[in-house]
Amino acid sequence: MEYLRVEGFRKKFHQTEVLKGVEFTLQKGEILVIIGASGSGKTTLLRCLNFLETPDEGKVYLGGALFSDAAVRYSDRELRKKRLKFGLVFQNFNLFPNYDAKRNVSLACELLARERARAKKRELLAAEQGARWKARRRIAAEIRAMKKEGTAESRARADALLAQVGLQEKRDSFPYELSGGQQQRVAIARALALDPEVLCFDEPTSALDPELTGEVLKVIRGLKGRTMIVVTHEMAFAREVADRVIFMADGVIEEEGTSEEVFGAPKSEKLKAFLKRTEEHGWI
């Protein structure tokens, strides 16, 4: 059953066409790895999926239904809702320096819980026609309890996720107190906090010292079973975890297939050259 379908993604920056009609599909629970040289459009593709860029053309289907269409202009509200379906782990972590690890993970959940509480309040007040003083007080108390519960739940969830990425003892540390590898693991926990349908990684280990990439890759490996799209230069890792591999060159998908097909028996000349180059640079 195809779960995610991307159709005809095109994106131009000024005169440069970065994506020239990219299409692919993904099954639920599969890991798609995207490889390719810098400037081939991998990052732009992820950014389009996460609504950080709007493609000029293209559609996304999720779970069999039309999810987004570049031709439609979505309101901020709709965009927010759609963004929650996708998660993104950035190359340079982008943790919030003003919060400790735990709050970094829980913040978005806490805010959503508060919003739900506020919506509930509006609903209750509307139901209570011309609400009297007593009823208002009861509703206020109920909402307060709901907010409190939401916050507690978000924090408990953050604790569990930090444990999952092996950082429970660092939960009170601020980002500047963490190594790059630890920061990226917190960032992964943060992306998981909202339980996205599709989790994307944009070169998650590119900003790390070589000795720190292992711990991050291990965490990603541990997420097997989630639908994920990983852009990476770590070829050995790509080969190992990928259910499907896409090789991008100059804004198009040059070759795609299973891990064995792409790495074991590359067909296109560009892919062969690319794999040879990465091998020489010691990425395999």
Added chain:
Amino acid sequence: MTKFFAVTLELLEGFGTTCYIFIATLLLALPLGLIIAFGSMSRFKPLRYVVRTVVWIIRGTPLMLQIVVIFYGPGLLFGVSGFDRVPSVIVAFVINYACYFSEIYRGGIENIPRGQYEAGLVLGMTKVQIFFRITLLQVVKRILAPMSNEIITLVKDTSLARVISVIEIIKVAEGFTRQGLIWPLFYTGVFYLLFVGILTLLFRYAEKKTAYLKV
């Protein structure tokens, strides 16, 4: 000795006006500066250009001129009665300092890495949530040093109020020169130094408090 106390008392009275101008300006100019900063970063071009032009005019002309224009302008140009002396000074200071502050804010906001904003978006936050929950504190940390500079300058700029005969501390001390006393003028320096000293300590404390941000 009695003279010294008399002078101190009178200077203190003038210093009260100085402090009043300072505090009123700060309280009004800090938020107004933020609004101007948003205007100068607006994606709506006409607004952006209008705001930037205003900032250019205000920063490009002497504060003394602005005080004079605001005090005398309404009466001489339109024949309506304008503000009283102290309010005129405060209006001029607020407009002037809000423009300077706006540029500091703008620098602080534009220097926040775009990734912070994007990380917030991807986590489903609204622009308002991102600004208040993520960006604001980082901006505050970044602008503390330039702000402290500007605010210390404001302490001393209050003395410009005397051009429209507001009785602030320097004006008071100048009055004593007519009695042949020069030392009250030097004495005013002590007031300024103490005031600025306290502000410096406050800013240092704030910098220490935000040191953990390490942006």
